[in-house]
Amino acid sequence: MMEQPHDLTVDAPRTWERPVVCVPVLVALSLVGGRFPSFSTEANVYVFGAGGMLIWLGLTKRVQARPAPERLRPGAVWWALPVVVFGIFEGATFFAAAGDDFPTFSRLADPLLEDRLVRSAAWLVWLSAFWGLVRR
Amino acid sequence: MMRALAIGGFLVGLALFGLVEWLARREGSKIPTLGELCGYVMRYEVGPVPVGRIGLFGFWWWIGWHFLAR
Numbered sequence: 001m002m003e004q005p006h007d008l009t010v011d012a013p014r015t016w017e018r019p020v021v022c023v024p025v026l027v028a029l030s031l032v033g034g035r036f037p038s039f040s041t042e043a044n045v046y047v048f049g050a051g052g053m054l055i056w057l058g059l060t061k062r063v064q065a066r067p068a069p070e071r072l073r074p075g076a077v078w079w080a081l082p083v084v085v086f087g088i089f090e091g092a093t094f095f096a097a098a099g100d101d102f103p104t105f106s107r108l109a110d111p112l113l114e115d116r117l118v119r120s121a122a123w124l125v126w127l128s129a130f131w132g133l134v135r136r
Numbered sequence: 137m138m139r140a141l142a143i144g145g146f147l148v149g150l151a152l153f154g155l156v157e158w159l160a161r162r163e164g165s166k167i168p169t170l171g172e173l174c175g176y177v178m179r180y181e182v183g184p185v186p187v188g189r190i191g192l193f194g195f196w197w198w199i200g201w202h203f204l205a206r
Binding site: 033036038039040043044046047048050051052054055058059066067068069071072073074075076078079081082085086088089090092093098100101102103104105106108109113119122123126129130132133136 | 138139141142143145146148149150152153155156159160165166167168170171172173174175176178179186189190192193194196197199200201202203204205206
């Protein structure tokens, strides 16, 4: 039997890394997370537990990572535009400390996140992005 | 008036994130996707310490705690 060269072999993702497994798991975790209101002990424990687990997975590299670029393409500077626009408004609203008259982003988000469905959706966004980072 | 300005500013910022990501995903784009940018940052290490990974994981963990727990 011929031996395969190393650079031609690709590790198959583990079962729990496949979308058919990890997407339902992320949705289930998000639905549970959406049940816990802000400032509750459960919410804090759940965020620290889920985040801690994902950080452990990411730092120990137990998940198959996508190849990272050696160099960035020159257009990377365009990412500064949304960051600066968002940063200016977040900074201005934070330092103005004008409450609801000139609210920060989190002050605007808080009433929306009181709804359980919106909260679960926010959990799904946060966990999915975290999972994406772990796989980088 | 100032409230509308803040809401509008944040919406523009979010829309710009979406616009740049869309431009990055076009064929032959010179702009990296947000995922590629994160992957590049996460390569940064100081000696044996994966500073880039720790920094991004820590930032995203704090975002979750800030919006979903506190």
